[in-house]
Amino acid sequence: MGRSTFYDQDLASINIEADSTFSGGVYPTRITFSTMKTSVSLERMRIDSLGNVGIRTTTPVASLHVSGAYGSNAAVIVDQLNNGDILAASASGTTKFVISNTGAVTIGNSTDGLVFSPTTANNSVYSGAARPTKTITLSPEYAGAVLTASGSATTNGSMTSDASPSANFRTYYEWTSTQASLNDYTVAVRVTLPQDFGAWVTGNSITVNFNTASTNNTTNKLDVYVYNPSSSTTTPVTYKLSNVSGTDKTWTNVNITDTELNNGITWNTAGQTATFYLKMYASGTYNYTQIGNIVLNYKAKF
Secondary structure, eight states, X not given: OOOEEEEOTTOOEEEEEESSOOBTTBOOEEEEEEEESSSSEEEEEEEOTTSOXXXXXXXXXXXXXXXXXXXXXXXXXXXXXXXXXXXXXXXXXXXXXXXXXXXXXXXXXXXXXXXXXSSSSSOXXXXXXXXXEEEEEEOSSOXXXXXXXXXXXXXXXXXXXXXXXXXXXXXXXXXXXXXXXXXXXXXXXXXXXXXXXXXXXXXXXXXXXXXXXXXXXXXXXXXXXXEOTTTOSSSOSEEEEEEOOSSTTOOXXXXXXXXXXXXXXXXXXXXXXXXXXXXXXXXXXXXXXEEEXXXXXXXXXX
């Protein structure tokens, strides 16, 4: 194929020419656009045989490839004069990136994505799968915790707090009682969900670490209650009763799932304060109940 050139009297030209060697019925072509700034006509843009558009490059490697030095100017300037988005990018028809008319940038979408906004107080908001997981760990002695009989009439025993060098210096509360029957005492602690709380993680949202001397819940055990007075002043959000170690004197967890925290009476909103009642039981000479860390796992919204 020969070269076809279209030009005006100022020598700006459009050229249609072979992009590579013609062979076997394959005829790759390209279109180039040239302009003259001084006395030499230079190529400014081309559309190659693959359909790639190159501006100031003769070897475009993408659908749009912009190259060159522009001084203090941006390489690409998009000026939206109406109310639509400034820029939107998609993959296989699904929008992945948007710059809105307000300057807000969305990566992903409002279901699973991240939004940065220059016009809102909290200028970044996560949603769905894009939300990062955060953890709150409360270690004994819990800040603001109190010890309470919590209406129990069987409170003969001893409550202590300690650290265990043999267990990586784990800190814990311990309740013991030498009474023949179970006696109990309660550690109560208030926890407020932070302002970036978006939702509980799926699965074990809260764990309460504990240890009992025996696997027999008639000699020692732990009851866990979670109350949210803004949801109900009488009924707990959830409770786990008669918890014991799976093996004598072995630390384990009470697990509370997101389903339990989101069902009926709930605790699932930033700023809400719940009270944990950790009721510890013991009896006999050698039995005890210990409680350690309380861990909360949640999805942050910003």
